[in-house]
Structure formats: C-alpha cells, structure tokens
Amino acid sequence: MGKEFFAQVDALTEAGQLRRLSGAFARFIASVGEASPQLMAACVLLSELEGRGHSCLLLSELNADPAALLGWSGDEWRDLRSSVGNWPENVADWRDLLAACTQVWPVGGDNVNQPLVLDGDRLYLRRYWQDETHVAGAVRGRALGGVLAADAEAETAEIRRWLDILFPHAPRGGSTDWQKIACAVAMRGKLGIITGGPGTGKTYTVARLLALLFATAGERQAGLRVALAAPTGKAAARLKQSIDIALDELAGKVGSALPLRELAARMGAARTLHSLLGARPDTRAFQHHAGNQLDVDVLIVDEASMIHLEMMSALLAALPPQATLILLGDKDQLASVEAGAVLGDLCHNAEAGEYLPETLSYVEACTGQQVPGQYAGHGGPIAQQTVMLRESRRFGGPIGALALAVNAGDAGKAVEVLRSGEDGKVAWTDLAQSSDLLQLALTGYRPYLQLIKNLSENADDIVRLGILRSFESFRILCAVREGEWGVSGLNDAIEQRLQAAGLLKRTGEWYVGRPVMVTRNDYATGVFNGDIGLTLPDPARPGALRVYFSEGETVRSVLATRLRNVETAFAMTVHKSQGSEFAHTAMVLPKDGGGMLARELIYTGITRARDYFTLLTPNGQVLLDAIGQRTQRASGLRHLLDS
Numbered sequence: 001m002g003k004e005f006f007a008q009v010d011a012l013t014e015a016g017q018l019r020r021l022s023g024a025f026a027r028f029i030a031s032v033g034e035a036s037p038q039l040m041a042a043c044v045l046l047s048e049l050e051g052r053g054h055s056c057l058l059l060s061e062l063n064a065d066p067a068a069l070l071g072w073s074g075d076e077w078r079d080l081r082s083s084v085g086n087w088p089e090n091v092a093d094w095r096d097l098l099a100a101c102t103q104v105w106p107v108g109g110d111n112v113n114q115p116l117v118l119d120g121d122r123l124y125l126r127r128y129w130q131d132e133t134h135v136a137g138a139v140r141g142r143a144l145g146g147v148l149a150a151d152a153e154a155e156t157a158e159i160r161r162w163l164d165i166l167f168p169h170a171p172r173g174g175s176t177d178w179q180k181i182a183c184a185v186a187m188r189g190k191l192g193i194i195t196g197g198p199g200t201g202k203t204y205t206v207a208r209l210l211a212l213l214f215a216t217a218g219e220r221q222a223g224l225r226v227a228l229a230a231p232t233g234k235a236a237a238r239l240k241q242s243i244d245i246a247l248d249e250l251a252g253k254v255g256s257a258l259p260l261r262e263l264a265a266r267m268g269a270a271r272t273l274h275s276l277l278g279a280r281p282d283t284r285a286f287q288h289h290a291g292n293q294l295d296v297d298v299l300i301v302d303e304a305s306m307i308h309l310e311m312m313s314a315l316l317a318a319l320p321p322q323a324t325l326i327l328l329g330d331k332d333q334l335a336s337v338e339a340g341a342v343l344g345d346l347c348h349n350a351e352a353g354e355y356l357p358e359t360l361s362y363v364e365a366c367t368g369q370q371v372p373g374q375y376a377g378h379g380g381p382i383a384q385q386t387v388m389l390r391e392s393r394r395f396g397g398p399i400g401a402l403a404l405a406v407n408a409g410d411a412g413k414a415v416e417v418l419r420s421g422e423d424g425k426v427a428w429t430d431l432a433q434s435s436d437l438l439q440l441a442l443t444g445y446r447p448y449l450q451l452i453k454n455l456s457e458n459a460d461d462i463v464r465l466g467i468l469r470s471f472e473s474f475r476i477l478c479a480v481r482e483g484e485w486g487v488s489g490l491n492d493a494i495e496q497r498l499q500a501a502g503l504l505k506r507t508g509e510w511y512v513g514r515p516v517m518v519t520r521n522d523y524a525t526g527v528f529n530g531d532i533g534l535t536l537p538d539p540a541r542p543g544a545l546r547v548y549f550s551e552g553e554t555v556r557s558v559l560a561t562r563l564r565n566v567e568t569a570f571a572m573t574v575h576k577s578q579g580s581e582f583a584h585t586a587m588v589l590p591k592d593g594g595g596m597l598a599r600e601l602i603y604t605g606i607t608r609a610r611d612y613f614t615l616l617t618p619n620g621q622v623l624l625d626a627i628g629q630r631t632q633r634a635s636g637l638r639h640l641l642d643s
C-alpha cells in the first residue's frame, strides 16, 4: 500500500525538494499502524513544515494549497497528490480520516501515547503539541497569577512615586509614555512583554523596571536574585553592557534613595539561555527543569524573537512560579530557525493594545496617564501584560523610514527611500553584478585587514579587541545560503578578491584574517553557535593560529585547530545576524527568491544597520516580491492563548 506514493516521495527527495527525514518519518508512521496514503501525505507535509519552522499542519492548508506553503511548483505537487488517490474534500473529512488512524490522538479521545496529535483542525507531532500547550498554559498562568488586586492602593501609590522619579520627563509632544506604562504593567503580574523596533528603548525601559523592582522589594531588596539572558552570547553581552550603563546613569539620578550600583554589581553576567538552563552535551534535557528550577526572582530575556518553541517551553518549566519573567524583543523580526514564532504569537495584539478596562485603570493609577481610547479592547491575559514601544530614538532617518515601509508592506515607499540615497545612508543596486559586490567587500573589509597587517608580535589584547571591533563595523548579509548570491558562493568569491588585492594570504583552511562563525555549541572549547571570531597569529607559538572572540571589553581565544564546527563569515545569513548590529550592513538578495523570501527577513536585515545600509541584488523584483510576502508560521499558540 502507498507504493506509488513513496515512489513519488523518493523522486522528490532525490530532486532535493523533500528532506530525507520526511519520507523516513512517513514510513515510520506507516510501520506502527495502518498506512493510509492520505495519512502518509499528511505526515510528509507535517515533517516538511516542521523543517520550515511551523509547529503544526493546519488541515485547512491541506484543502487550500500546500504547494504554496512549501514553495513547490504545481507539477511537483500534482504528481504527489495524484499518487495518494482519493483526496478528502474538506477539513471535516480530513479530520474524520485522521482521527480514525491508530497513530493519531484526537485530543479528548483515548490517549495512548500516539505519535501524532489532532487538536481541532491542527495536526501535530506530539512533542510540539506538548510544548505549545505547555507554553500557552504557563504564560497564561504567569499573566494571570500574582496580579495586583484592584484595591492595592498602597502598592500602586508606591509604584507611581518611583515611576515619577525614574521617568521625570514627559515624552516629546506630550504623547503617551509607553515606556512608563511598560514598567507599570510588568509590575502587575509575573510576566511582562516589552516589544518594539530597534532603538525604541527596550533596554532603557527594562533598566528602569529593574530599579523599580529593587525599589519596591522592601526587605528583599538586597537579596533580590536577578538573572539576565539572551538566546546568543553576543546578545547576552550586549544586554548586560546596556543595562550596566543605564543603571549606572540612573544611580546618579536617584542618589542615596536606592543603592543601585551595589545592587547592579550583584547581578552577575548575562548568560545564553543554553547556559542559564544548564545545557549538557549530547542530550536535549537541561540541568534545570520543573523538578530543579532556577534560583531566581526576576529573569530578563532579550532578543526573545529568537526563542523557539521548545526552548520557551524549557525556560518556562525551569522558572519558579513566583519569579517574574520579562521578555524583550522585536515582534516583527524573523522568527527562530527552529519551529515556532513564539514572540510573534505572544505579541499578536501588541500593535492594537486591546487593553481591558481593569488594565487601563491600573495604568492610570500607576502612571497618571490615560491610554488613548484606540488601544482599549478585549484582549486576553497576555495582551494585558504586553506593551509595544512605538517611538525609535536612534533609528530615524532613511534607514528607519525604510524599515517602517518594509514592515508596512509598502514596496513603493521602500524603493523610493532606497533610490533617494538620502545622506548617503542608504544605497541600492537593483541590477548588481558580482563585481559590484566584491568591490564593496573590498572597501568594507580593508580596514580590519590593514590593522592585522600592522599587528606587531608583542601587541596586547586591547589591540586585538580593536581589530575585532573594526571587523564588526561592516558585514555582508545574505538571504540564502546556496548559489552565487548566497553565503557559500560569496564567501569563496570574497576570499579570492581580498587575496588578489594582497589583503590576505589563503594558504589552507585556516589563514590570518579569516573570520569564522561557530555553527554548533562546543562545550570543550566554550564557543557557541553564532559566535564570530577572527583568526590571528598565536603570540605564544610562531606559525600557529588562534581564533579571537570579543567578550565585552576583553577577548578570548581558542587554538584554530581545536575549532571543528565553523564556517567562513565574510558573508553570513540574515538569520544568523540576529542580535547583532553593524555600522554598515550590506544585504544581498539572490536572482530568484523562489517565493521563499518574506518581509520579516528584509526588515531584520535592514535593522542590523546602525549608520549605513546597502542593498544589492541582480534582480530588484525579488525585493518587491519579498516585501509583499509575510511569513506565516502555522501554530496553535494564538488560539490556545486566547481560548
């Protein structure tokens, strides 16, 4: 049974259209129950979608156009579909068919650990269903739990007193002070979500929230255990640095009323989520979990858009119920590579606010502000604990205008901003040749390579840190991995161009000046997925090479030959650039996006640029198409959060 179907699956796998895993998964499901070709087709699609970040398969997609979801051509899809034979006609028929399969647990029916779960009109791998229901339940519980009673007048008065100290100036033009509101809202429950684009003051706000938490902790003030974390090491280091600076500044303002410097000094370093939870080699399980929770009262997590479903579930399980969780992130950025778009789902009401009357009166009591009527509504408990910061302080000018236009899906406006080339801050070449790009790479990477050329044998680590910083001032970001305009092709071409210009000498895999990105966590050498380092001569051993990584104000190095999972990083994917910022960011789009490039990717690339943004593509239409397309990740989280 299903012979013809699997022959199609194998052909598509050979043609590189399907993951090998997808066919293998369907065969496994067939081996543990009946092998209806319809169920097999659903399994292949479910597995493919999981590989693309979706946490479930919506049955409505089975009836609409799964080909579009997968970026397949009509022909490929038609052949696979016809090999299935009878294709159920509507969602209800699909539901009945799947619910009758022994490998599927229809929620509410007999649960005997079936590998697939059917929850309403969504089909899941059991693991994702568990993670999604756990995340929904845990965040709802946090949003509802510990909420200040409506008559907690003493508490609200104290919060207001401190908020007036911490935010002494009303925002420009007397507009709503969302930063102040975000602090008030986070004080109300055990969950606070602060979202906003780059430079909207998320870190500025959370530093004040921390001060507020310390100030109102009473006798627990000195013992309040605060942990800072982020999905990547770089983002964690940035968070810590910004919070330290902000708290130091605040300490001067609040004076002796609050010993902020001492309290901040006790906070310790920011960690990656993996390290916070105690990742262990060769297992997905963490040292901290529901049975051995973290020892914290407040956990602040930055770059939350990068947290995937499984990690969010692990994080929530490891966090004691009485601890406060603060999530910071930009909901419009690309979601994690792995399944789930958790922050996007949690923030689906953020733009509109959807605040209940209780929230509005609480906010007024704590901040003295009336939230404009347009933000009132009937949102669920998560919406009540979420605040979107709406004004960017650092991100005005053409780069900000471009990001706004892309976010709004306005391709015409985006092109207008790009073409204006305003102040030389944005530039675009829509019929780029590879020589244009290589010339840009030469200009962008020359400064750090020159510094390396002048590096003397007895230079100290401050000099090396300077070289690392110089490298961080320019980066080429690609939308795709493969091909001439993808990461792999470009890294080769750039190496050759820099070599031809005499800026580097490539003698083998490792050479002086090679930038590398770590692609897997390596506990033995202490380097983590996404870390970026530069290869420099080993001062202690002539002829040997070390890779240097910046760590705040200092550097750390590992012998090059000890690093196994790395790739050259003159060009990197937009995905991997999340959490980083470069003075000049050049984004490269391929000749053909294959229908897979979307607005979130373009927005994320643009918002990596601090001062200058250049966009290069051999085909400008790819940009227009991408801006017109949104990434929709199938997930049941929104539904579960609101139900």
Ligand SMILES: Nc1ncnc2c1ncn2[C@@H]1O[C@H](COP(=O)(O)OP(=O)(O)OP(=O)(O)O)[C@@H](O)[C@H]1O
Pocket (backbone or CB within 6 Å): 179, 196, 197, 198, 199, 200, 201, 202, 203, 204, 205, 242, 393, 394
């Ligand atoms: N209310 C405010 N008054 C004065 N300056 C502010 C205010 N809010 C933010 N800033 C300043 O604006 C800049 C950007 O703020 P911040 O770094 O907190 O933004 P962010 O949203 O965390 O940015 P990113 O997403 O890039 O991390 C900082 O220099 C900060 O000090």
